Structure formats: C-alpha cells, structure tokens
Amino acid sequence: MNFEELVKVRKKFNVEISSPDEVVVALAGNPNTGKSTIFNNLTGMKQHTGNWPGKTVVQAQGEFIFEGRRYKLIDLPGTYSLFANSSDEQVARDFICFGCPDVTVVVTDGTCLERNLNLVLQILEITDKVIVCVNLIDEAKRKSLYVDTRRLSCELGVPVLATAARAKKGLDELKILIKDMVEGRIKTFPCLVRYDTEIELLVEKIQSQLMQLPVSRFINPRWVALRIIDGDKGLWEGINQYWTEESSVIL
Ligand SMILES: Nc1nc2c(ncn2[C@@H]2O[C@H](COP(=O)(O)OP(=O)(O)O)[C@@H](O)[C@H]2O)c(=O)[nH]1
Ligand SMILES: [Mg+2]
Numbered sequence: 001m002n003f004e005e006l007v008k009v010r011k012k013f014n015v016e017i018s019s020p021d022e023v024v025v026a027l028a029g030n031p032n033t034g035k036s037t038i039f040n041n042l043t044g045m046k047q048h049t050g051n052w053p054g055k056t057v058v059q060a061q062g063e064f065i066f067e068g069r070r071y072k073l074i075d076l077p078g079t080y081s082l083f084a085n086s087s088d089e090q091v092a093r094d095f096i097c098f099g100c101p102d103v104t105v106v107v108t109d110g111t112c113l114e115r116n117l118n119l120v121l122q123i124l125e126i127t128d129k130v131i132v133c134v135n136l137i138d139e140a141k142r143k144s145l146y147v148d149t150r151r152l153s154c155e156l157g158v159p160v161l162a163t164a165a166r167a168k169k170g171l172d173e174l175k176i177l178i179k180d181m182v183e184g185r186i187k188t189f190p191c192l193v194r195y196d197t198e199i200e201l202l203v204e205k206i207q208s209q210l211m212q213l214p215v216s217r218f219i220n221p222r223w224v225a226l227r228i229i230d231g232d233k234g235l236w237e238g239i240n241q242y243w244t245e246e247s248s249v250i251l
Helices: 004-010 035-043 087-098 113-126 137-142 150-156 170-180 199-209 221-230 231-244 244-250
Strands: 023-029 046-049 056-066 069-075 103-109 130-135 159-163
Touching: 023 035, 023 087, 023 113, 023 170, 035 046, 035 056, 035 069, 035 103, 035 130, 035 150, 035 170, 046 113, 056 170, 056 199, 069 170, 069 231, 103 113, 113 130, 113 221, 130 137, 130 170, 137 199, 150 159, 199 221, 221 231
Parallel strands: 023 069, 023 103, 103 130, 130 159
Antiparallel strands: 046 056, 056 069
C-alpha cells in the first residue's frame, strides 16, 4: 500500500500517522502477559486511550522515538485466539489483518509458553512481520523454567527475545529488533501450520485465484484461502469495512 492508502486504512482504526517514516507497531498477546507493562515502559507519558471505532473495547496508543524515528505503539486487547468470537478478538484480528501494522510484537508469558504459542501461530498465518517476546522471564527462572529463545526463533522463523518488562529488562533489545525489522535487516520464515492434503490442495487452488486479484498485494492469500474454507464471514465484513475500494474486486 502506498502512504495515502495506509493513512486512509489506519484512520478507520483511529490510528493517525503523519509521515511515511512513522512506524506502526501492534502489541498483541494473551491477557496478563505484560503487554501494558511493555507499552507503558516504551511510551512513557506519550500515550492516550479511547475506544476502538464502533466498539466498547479500550484502545491505548502511545509513541516513542528511537534513533530518530517515530514509532506508534498500539496496545491490542488481550486475546487467546483470533477466531473473532468476541469483540476483543475481532479488534485484534482486524487490526493485525487490515490495519497493516509495520510490525506485530506478540507478548507471551514465559511461565506458560505452550498456551501462548497458539496465538503466535495464528498471527504467523496472517503476517510475517512478527517479533515474539517471551516476557515474565524472571518468573520463569524462579520456577526453574529455561526458555531456549534461539531454538524457538529457529522453529517459529521469526525473532524471539526474552524480557522481564517489570524490571525493564530486554526492552532496549526489543526496540532494536523492531527497528531492524522495519529497516529490512531481518528476514523471517514464519512457521506455518500444514493441514491435511485435502485442505492444502484446496488452499492452493483458492490461493492461486486470489493471487490474480489486486487485493492479494495487501493481504496474505493463504490466510484468506483458509478463512474461506473455514466459512468465516467476519473476513468479508472486515474487507468491506476497511478496504471498501478493494472489496468489489475480491467479492
Ligand atoms: N515478574 C514479572 N511481572 C511482570 C512482568 N511483566 C508484567 N508483569 C506483571 O504482570 C501483571 C500483568 O501485566 P500487564 O502489563 O497488565 O499485562 P497485560 O494484561 O498483558 O497488559 C502486572 O502485575 C505486571 O506488573 C515481568 O516481566 N515480570
Ligand atoms: Mg493490558
């Protein structure tokens, strides 16, 4: 998307950007993983809260400047899944999918990673611009849990870093990773869930048709194909709501 298109789409989420250099970072994760702690530490006093447009879900936005660049941080509602059963999940999914964040940071709880990885895998199906934060690493250590972030990063195909947000540990590294990702110094190879052959063949078929549509420039065709097979109506609603200009092409 060019700058004007991005400005228009993000405005629909009440996220205003003023220059093409400004970076939009979404903070996603299960509830109580430390998202707000990270958000507050990174943005300090430069933040404000409101509601997501048309929803009673609280939206927190904040800013920080790092090495001369402005970053806008969007604290998404805490969710266990993106299958849009609640308005929280819908907000998180719609923003990750249609709000075009430049980077999505998924904050996970290092003391119960397994449960958190479900959301990580769902987000990796939508976007490859993901950084996984294994937070509460101090708690994990206290429970004698060791997280091999390097191995996890190899398996997920995206950067993984350990943080202890309450003690402000790892947050400088997080900023560097975000910057490196935005500036194209990090290549990711997201781990994608492979489904049964029957489904994969169908995905391939739908995907190749989607690839011929202009909208495939903006949205991951594999993910759309999976949602179509899933019979997910929320996807069409999202496309109509946020990408009106593109919808006639896809529907
Ligand atoms: N020990 C420890 N506590 C943390 C850490 N990060 C956040 N917390 C605490 O975990 C609780 C939930 O954090 P919060 O940021 O509100 O989580 P959110 O629901 O994801 O926004 C709060 O009491 C935080 O102080 C951390 O790295 N270590
Ligand atoms: Mg919070």
